[in-house]
Amino acid sequence: MKFKKIPAAALAVVTAAGLAACGGSSSGADDAVGIRVWGAEDDQALLSELIAGFEAQYPDVDFDIQLGVESESTAKDTILTDVEAAADVFAFASDQIYDLVNAGALADLQNYEEAFERYPGKTLDEIEAANSESSVAAATVNDTFYAFPMAGDNSYFLYYDSSVISEEDAGSWDTILEAAQTAGKKAGMVFSSGWYNAAFFYGAGFMTDLNPDGTTAMDWNGTSPEGYTGVQVVQSMLDIAGHPAFMSIADGDTANQIASGNLCAIVSGSWDAQAAQTAFGDGYAAARLPDFTIDGTSVPMKSAFGYKFIGVNEYSENIGWAVLLAEYLTNEESQIRRFEARQIGPTNLRAVATDEVQANYAIAAVIAQSEYSVIQKAGGKYWDPVQSFGEIIAQGALDRNDPAAIQTSLDALVEGVTAAIE
Amino acid sequence: MKQDNLSAEMTSGGFFSDFCRAVTKGDLFVKLSMLWMGAGYARRKQYIKAALMTLFEIAVIVFTVQFAMEYVPKFGGLGSVMPEKTFNIETMKNEFNDYDNSFQILLFSLFSFVVWITAAAVWMYNMVSVYRLQLMEEAGVRIRTFKEDLISFKEEKFHITLLALPVLGVVIFTVVPILLLILVAFTNYDQNHMPPGGLFTWVGFQNFISLFGGGGLTVSFGYAFVRVLGWTLVWAFFATITTYIGGIVLSLLLNSKKTRAPRLWRTLFIATIAVPQFVSLLLVRNFFANGGIVNTICANIGLTDFLRNIGLVSTSYIPFLSAPGWAHVMIILINIWIGVPYQMLIATGVLMNLPTEQLESARVDGANKFQIFQKITMPYMLFVTGPALVTDFVKNINNFNVIYLLTENVYTTTNQVMANSQAKEVDLLVTWLFRLTQDYYNYKMASAIGIIVFIICAVFTLIAFNRMIKGDKEGTYQ
Numbered sequence: 001m002k003f004k005k006i007p008a009a010a011l012a013v014v015t016a017a018g019l020a021a022c023g024g025s026s027s028g029a030d031d032a033v034g035i036r037v038w039g040a041e042d043d044q045a046l047l048s049e050l051i052a053g054f055e056a057q058y059p060d061v062d063f064d065i066q067l068g069v070e071s072e073s074t075a076k077d078t079i080l081t082d083v084e085a086a087a088d089v090f091a092f093a094s095d096q097i098y099d100l101v102n103a104g105a106l107a108d109l110q111n112y113e114e115a116f117e118r119y120p121g122k123t124l125d126e127i128e129a130a131n132s133e134s135s136v137a138a139a140t141v142n143d144t145f146y147a148f149p150m151a152g153d154n155s156y157f158l159y160y161d162s163s164v165i166s167e168e169d170a171g172s173w174d175t176i177l178e179a180a181q182t183a184g185k186k187a188g189m190v191f192s193s194g195w196y197n198a199a200f201f202y203g204a205g206f207m208t209d210l211n212p213d214g215t216t217a218m219d220w221n222g223t224s225p226e227g228y229t230g231v232q233v234v235q236s237m238l239d240i241a242g243h244p245a246f247m248s249i250a251d252g253d254t255a256n257q258i259a260s261g262n263l264c265a266i267v268s269g270s271w272d273a274q275a276a277q278t279a280f281g282d283g284y285a286a287a288r289l290p291d292f293t294i295d296g297t298s299v300p301m302k303s304a305f306g307y308k309f310i311g312v313n314e315y316s317e318n319i320g321w322a323v324l325l326a327e328y329l330t331n332e333e334s335q336i337r338r339f340e341a342r343q344i345g346p347t348n349l350r351a352v353a354t355d356e357v358q359a360n361y362a363i364a365a366v367i368a369q370s371e372y373s374v375i376q377k378a379g380g381k382y383w384d385p386v387q388s389f390g391e392i393i394a395q396g397a398l399d400r401n402d403p404a405a406i407q408t409s410l411d412a413l414v415e416g417v418t419a420a421i422e
Numbered sequence: 423m424k425q426d427n428l429s430a431e432m433t434s435g436g437f438f439s440d441f442c443r444a445v446t447k448g449d450l451f452v453k454l455s456m457l458w459m460g461a462g463y464a465r466r467k468q469y470i471k472a473a474l475m476t477l478f479e480i481a482v483i484v485f486t487v488q489f490a491m492e493y494v495p496k497f498g499g500l501g502s503v504m505p506e507k508t509f510n511i512e513t514m515k516n517e518f519n520d521y522d523n524s525f526q527i528l529l530f531s532l533f534s535f536v537v538w539i540t541a542a543a544v545w546m547y548n549m550v551s552v553y554r555l556q557l558m559e560e561a562g563v564r565i566r567t568f569k570e571d572l573i574s575f576k577e578e579k580f581h582i583t584l585l586a587l588p589v590l591g592v593v594i595f596t597v598v599p600i601l602l603l604i605l606v607a608f609t610n611y612d613q614n615h616m617p618p619g620g621l622f623t624w625v626g627f628q629n630f631i632s633l634f635g636g637g638g639l640t641v642s643f644g645y646a647f648v649r650v651l652g653w654t655l656v657w658a659f660f661a662t663i664t665t666y667i668g669g670i671v672l673s674l675l676l677n678s679k680k681t682r683a684p685r686l687w688r689t690l691f692i693a694t695i696a697v698p699q700f701v702s703l704l705l706v707r708n709f710f711a712n713g714g715i716v717n718t719i720c721a722n723i724g725l726t727d728f729l730r731n732i733g734l735v736s737t738s739y740i741p742f743l744s745a746p747g748w749a750h751v752m753i754i755l756i757n758i759w760i761g762v763p764y765q766m767l768i769a770t771g772v773l774m775n776l777p778t779e780q781l782e783s784a785r786v787d788g789a790n791k792f793q794i795f796q797k798i799t800m801p802y803m804l805f806v807t808g809p810a811l812v813t814d815f816v817k818n819i820n821n822f823n824v825i826y827l828l829t830e831n832v833y834t835t836t837n838q839v840m841a842n843s844q845a846k847e848v849d850l851l852v853t854w855l856f857r858l859t860q861d862y863y864n865y866k867m868a869s870a871i872g873i874i875v876f877i878i879c880a881v882f883t884l885i886a887f888n889r890m891i892k893g894d895k896e897g898t899y900q
Binding site for chain 2: 033077080083084099102103104105111112114115118192213214247249250251252253256257260314315316317318319320321380381384385387388389390391392395396397409412413415416419421
């Protein structure tokens with residue numbers, strides 16, 4: 001008897017399936033070129049202005065461009081949930097490019113060279129040459145150019161209170177910590193993050209790299225080309241972390257700590273410019289990252305430098321126009337407009353050279369830092385082990401006089417980072 | 423009367439034997455119904471039913487040919503054609519080949535299986551039904567008209583009408599997704615095999631082997647799994663017990679005649695429920711952060727230095743939520759604050775229904791308050807709230823909110839082996855699973871862990887409920 005209810009259910013299932021099967025074939029017959037764009041919330045007004053400019057450039061084409069909100073820092077997560085349903089054109093932070101390429105979500109821009117030549121009359125080489133070399137390098141994976149650089153100020157440098165720390169003292173961790181201790185203040189940095197703490201290793205000549213299969217290469221447990229060992233770098237980091245005037249800050253907590261008023265120096269980025277200016281008042285100053293000491297030698301830290309890109313979905317329906325729109329949103333005029341509207345540092349060389357950009361305080365520090373920086377290439381397995389390692393150092397859980405234990409810990413780190421993606 | 427005998431005869435042997443009897447003993451039209459589902463009905467002049475069954479059969483065949491055949495044949499390997507495209511400058515569009523999407527193949531194949539199983543059941547039921555019509559005709563019983571059949575769905579068969587929609591909903595929204603997730607656990611669906619750019623395929627029990635430490639590359643996964651599982655169980659036990667006892671104690675206090683303004687106190691405690699958890703938990707997380715207000719106070723009153731001197735703390739702050747041990751205890755304590763009001767409400771309700779005659783006679787017999795609590799109140803509480811206690815335990819195994827909101831971005835593990843598996847000491851299986859899918863797209867491992875969580879919860883619930891319901895304890899309290 002209980003099977004009686006099945007016919008009704010089955011009929012409904014079959015009807016639903018039939019509808020679903022038929023739904024696929026009934027594509028809309030209107031010929032408007034539909035493009036969906038995702039950008040940061042704060043960028044919406046600017047983006048709609050730029051999109052209007054793009055539409056005005058091609059009056060013959062009937063565009064239907066939809067703008068949506070998606071933070072650049074989480075774009076990857078949303079896109080990879082369902083690539084075919086994601087936006088056609090989207091802004092994202094440069095560290096996400098490897099996962100996006102790995103998942104086949106980003107369009108290879110070389111394929112659309114013809115479209116650039118026919119419409120805006122540019123070649124891809126010209127577009128690449130217009131932007132800073134390092135930003136183009138960051139947008140290139142396995143010799144393929146995957147995204148248009150939009151902004152180049154995503155890095156960290158040193159904010160300090162010049163009434164406590166002199167400009168000269170700000171050049172080295174030793175002098176910063178000494179001055180801070182004398183003043184009864186602290187100098188802070190995020191140690192438990194693979195983005196920040198890698199600056200010590202990059203400074204000493206170590207590297208991380210991304211293999212074609214998506215795994216990460218790392219040499220931190222060996223000896224760098226400069227002749228420093230990983231153990232020596234860790235010992236220097238332990239010296240800094242163990243100094244009474246040093247404060248290890250949790251990732252994402254920098255603004256709070258600046259506001260607390262206990263700090264006289266902090267490693268952070270342009271997003272904290274406002275907080276630092278308020279807290280340090282007249283003493284507010286910014287400089288490139290300080291040097292640190294390995295075995296008596298002074299070594300500059302090298303920051304991981306990040307960019308903001310605009311990429312195009314590989315599965316975009318109107319991919320030709322989507323690529324042209326992405327290019328338009330990142331060209332010289334658009335980058336200048338973006339700087340005017342949002343104080344975001346450009347990557348376009350001509351935009352960088354304008355007087356307004358050159359006069360901006362925080363961006364000047366970023367540009368100084370960019371000479372001591374690397375493009376961080378790392379896969380998904382990099383972050384957790386390096387974060388954990390940074391926390392171990394920050395808590396002083398390793399003994400600087402026990403090189404064997406440090407080496408073991410470094411080996412475990414490299415093993416975790418370089419592990420295959422299972 | 424005759425009809426009753428007939429039904430008794432028909433339903434005596436169970437569905438499958440009925441079906442076999444229909445196939446073997448049915449007349450020509452009943453047998454023809456195996457091919458044309460409407461045949462038997464048409465023969466008994468049930469033309470509307472015949473048409474409906476024919477339509478159903480056509481729908482299933484169309485579905486099979488048009489939809490299922492596109493996916494099901496690829497189910498064995500989950501697809502092999504990678505996307506390829508050429509750019510057409512005239513249309514400004516890419517022209518794609520007909521590429522495979524492993525996930526779609528998996529999903530739509532599964533859906534097809536569900537439809538087919540349903541269709542097979544309908545087909546078998548149809549056979550039984552038309553054979554029964556044959557018997558009725560032979561016995562000379564009047565066959566109901568279609569209209570009468572329809573009316574019966576709001577009379578004696580009303581339960582079927584009521585259940586049709588929920589059953590359909592459960593199948594589409596619960597059964598299919600669960601089966602899909604179970605299937606994913608046997609594939610290599612992860613970051614490197616992500617549709618549409620890549621294809622994934624079956625790997626058998628490989629993911630479960632990795633989970634338990636058998637895989638070559640994933641030694642750390644097994645290590646992390648055991649520790650995360652251990653903490654999950656410890657957490658579920660303490661979170662359940664502490665809030666349960668806390669709730670009872672609190673409601674006893676509030677119910678005591680000596681308590682003044684019990685309503686005021688009750689309202690205050692319920693206010694904790696009124697504030698959304700993620701607001702209160704994130705605030706508490708900030709209070710107890712390494713540089714948070716509690717740490718500042720502790721440093722100012724000298725508690726931090728005291729703890730440092732006796733060796734409990736090695737950092738310049740108290741790692742309330744950022745060191746193993748400390749964080750474990752803190753999480754359970756904070757959970758008491760969050761969870762006790764709920765238990766208090768339940769306990770208050772139960773205490774109000776305590777059999778007063780038993781309490782009276784105990785008092786007359788000279789039992790003191792503790793004895794009454796131990797011998798009457800507590801056993802009664804346990805009896806009434808036992809099933810809720812089991813549910814709470816299972817809920818706490820999957821208590822995502824408290825753990826995630828209190829530890830995300832605050833707790834950094836210093837155990838490198840755990841970190842190599844993206845796990846932390848304070849992770850529950852669900853929070854670990856969440857991070858694996860959200861940050862690392864490791865769907866296959868997440869599915870495998872999900873199945874394990876399900877098994878643990880199911881086994882525990884079964885055992886606990888069986889124990890609790892076994893024996894006629896109910897009589898004790900009547």
